[in-house]
Amino acid sequence: MKRNYSSLLAVSFLFFEVLAVSVVFFLLYDYRITQEFNRDITFWNIDSPRFSNYMVFFLISSVIYTILVYRYQLYRFRASSGLADELYKVIQAFSFAIVLTIGISFLLKYTDFSRLVVVSYWSLAICAACTIRGLKRMVYIQLAKRGALSKNVVIIGAGKFGKALMEELTNYSYLGYHIVGFVDDHERNDVHHNKYLGPISNLREVLKNSLVEEIIITIPSERDLVNRLITDLRKLDINIKIVPDLYNLVMSTVQIGNINSLPVVTLVKTPMRGLGLVTKRFIDILASALAIILVAPVFLMTAVAIKLDSKGGIIYKQQRIGKNGKPFYMYKFRSMVSNADSLLTQLESHNEADGIAFKMKDDPRVTTVGRFIRKYSIDELPQLFNVLIGNMSLVGPRPPLPNEVEHYGDWEWRRLEVLPGITGLWQVSGRSDLSFNQWMHLDIYYIENWSIAFDIKILLKTIPVVLKGEGAY
Structure with a gap:
């Protein structure tokens, strides 16, 4: 129906x-x-x-x-x-x-x-x-x-991919999914309102008792089990989807070619090269120059508001690490008290972010005007000059602090293979609500799967996220 x-x-x-x-x-x-x-x-x-x-x-x-x-x-x-x-x-x-x-x-x-x-x-x-x-x-x-178009779904597996999927389907109601429950060989009553339906071997019985339209498999690494499930379920009138392992997906950017008569697969660090890279830089220059002209009144009003609200400079200059580990100064409108950096050591025990980045929802260093301009990302507008200069891009990974990079391993260092960006996949996927690990995954996924079209999608998605002020503090 x-x-x-x-x-x-x-x-x-x-x-x-x-x-x-x-x-x-x-x-x-x-x-x-x-x-x-x-x-x-x-x-x-x-x-x-x-x-x-x-x-x-x-x-x-x-x-x-x-x-x-x-x-x-x-x-x-x-x-x-x-x-x-x-x-x-x-x-x-x-x-x-x-x-x-x-x-x-x-x-x-x-x-x-x-x-x-x-x-x-x-x-x-x-x-x-x-x-x-x-x-x-x-x-x-x-x-x-209202549930008029919701699709009943059973999720197979409740590991990190299963949990992430459940959160996604729950938080984004427009996807139109109703989670009947999940099956997993390890009982996980703490996941998604205790919708544990038993081990994977009970799946057939679950399908008999419930009107299920779709099954989503989140255990791609268990290939033998997945193959048995697909063979068994493909006879039923049910859609079957598989969530790929993000790490495997990240490592999948390859070029197929040959050396003489021998076929070879070449691992490509990032598609961001050649004509595509030149096009991206051209768009950055053109768009940032135009944006600076268009938002000049916002620059002026923000500068006046900051000056009237608290003592200190209007622009905050902070050292960040850019492409290939090269340090640069990133510009932002000052949103904190002038001695914010010296107060950081007193607040380190209140860090609400996992990993090496510091995030605090009710940071006492943030000024009244600062809280507003942070919510709507107005504080980041001076970074348009960083884009124009060439040490940032409109879209790219979040520019890290030097102390963060000191803790990077080989995998995290891959974020520094491209220019950092004002916005990125992390910005449209949760902003400050994301964990450090999620930041890493999203940034590296962006690097491995980059295209001009991907940049345009991210820019379009950034607009509603910024206007709603979601996940920013």
Whole structure:
């Protein structure tokens, strides 16, 4: 029943998206034709000599966009990722569709259409599609919170990956999962409200007694057991998913090639090299320069507020460790009292972060203005100058302190293979609420799986996180 309900809603919103995009195209076409031939606005202008050209363009772009919607699985009503991811894929799909359509139109010699209409259609249709998908996400979240679309799931394994998954599914209700419980050969009554369903051998019985739609396996290292489970469960009408070991995933960035006739696998430290690295630096320079100009009024207001609130300088300069272990000075708006560094030794026993980083939710050194600018990451805006200079990037690992780096092992040192960033995967995944270990995993995952598209996704996800002030102190 829930599947049918979800399918109906998916079809409905796709229909509205198609309708909105079509209206945008034909309004632009009609406006262009009326301006060019001095006609009255009729919305169709079918008898125009250019109607067939525009129709060919619209149909080809629509077919390509439809294929890409299916390719990126954008047709589903259930959310499998955040809104930023979905909107990014929509923009990507529509942009590809327009570019490919232009190429095909030239090959077919259907070129008698306005470039202004094409560009306007590209931008306005994306806005229309994103608006419809934003509304869809709002409806989805409300239904998911009420349990109308929730999917019953059983989790196999309650180790660190199982626990992390349970927290993820519980904290993000938009994913639409209802945890029936978990099976594990070691009883763990402290996990997720005591939803322990017994050992893994009891799984068949659990599935008989409960309406389970999906099983998620979080013990990928136990390959023999996983293979037996898949063989046994694939006969049932149940979705099976496997959460990969993050460490193995991190080490999976390889290039397949050969030395003469011998096949070889080359371990790649990071994809952040060559033309991609040059492109990233170009974006950093352009975006940081533009951002500094746009937020100049915020710089001014923050500076005045800091000066009126407490004694001391406006800018706080702190030594951090950058790419390849090179030290640099990172700039921030001062959010603490002027003698904050000397007071740190008195507060070390109150450290609330595990690992070597220092974090304290109610740090007495933070000023009144400082608490506000920290919550909304305004204190980090001067780092745009670090990006412009070249010792930081817009997106990258968190820049560590020298005393933190002193405790790094070989694995942690990998964070220093790239420029540190103002924001990063850690920023959009919990900020200060993350443990030191989670920071490390997320930073190294980012380094191993970097791409320009990945950077754009992180930047898009940073906006709502900063506006909500989540996990910052």
